[in-house]
Amino acid sequence: MNIYGASGHGKVVFDILSSRNIQVDSVFDDNTEIEEFLGFKVTHEPNEHQLKAPSILAIGNNTIRKQVARRFTGLIAEAVSHSSAILSKEIELGDGSVVMPGAIINAGSKIGKHCIINSGAVVEHDVRLENFVHIAPNAVLTGNVSVGEGTQVGTGASIIPGIKIGKWAAIGAGTVIIEDIPDFAVVVGNPGKIIKYLNE
Structure with missing residues (x-):
């Protein structure tokens, strides 16, 4: 490897x-x-x-x-997870993705390619993450959340069930998401508020 x-x-x-x-x-x-x-x-x-x-x-x-x-012209590895991570057998992990120590991914979740599920993060049942998403340490995604390509969910952020977050968005540390978030939005606070948009 x-x-x-x-x-x-x-x-x-x-x-x-x-x-x-x-x-x-x-x-x-x-x-x-x-x-x-x-x-x-x-x-x-x-x-x-x-x-x-x-x-x-x-x-x-x-x-x-x-x-x-x-x-990159070489082979991409299958997803890897730390031995302390808790992964349901009923999930999909895309090639190149990594699951850090203490993270949890529950049943029915589908993780895209080259994603990062960082230390202590919780990805609940039936979550969908597109390619290149990063879920930072101790963030919590509850059931049926979907996150678009390239989005960063910050440390300690919380997302309530059923929320849809667009692509290449940035969710600030500690932010609480209670409504859908569009593409390229930068969101902070409790409850989360859009403060600007990133350039596509």
Whole structure:
């Protein structure tokens, strides 16, 4: 298994793999100033042999993760979860997604590709996450919530049942969402209020 991203997020992905006794073969990063990562020599231009092993894109920024996914020519690994995470057998996890320590994903949920379910987050039953979504630590998504591509749900945010959140939106830390949120909206507060829109 390869890790693409020699950063703090990459360290957590490394721990996830270690918890599952999955060996890390190589670490990639575009930043040529980073030469070493957790004892590995960082590769800036992976060769064909390295790219034959599956890779996790360990990049916390949703936009950059999508950009890298578009141009990456290697194999993408199946989703991985920390051994302490609680996952129903009745869920779908897209390739490249990662589930951090203590996270919970309950029955009927469908998680897209390259998503991050961060430490202690709760994804309740029948939730739908599109590709490149990041659910931050201790956020809670209750039943039947849907979240569009690339949206960031901040630390400790709470979303009541049945809410639909658009693509590439940003939900602030501690925000409580009680109504649907459109694409590109930035939302903060309790209850959540839209304060601006991001550029598409």
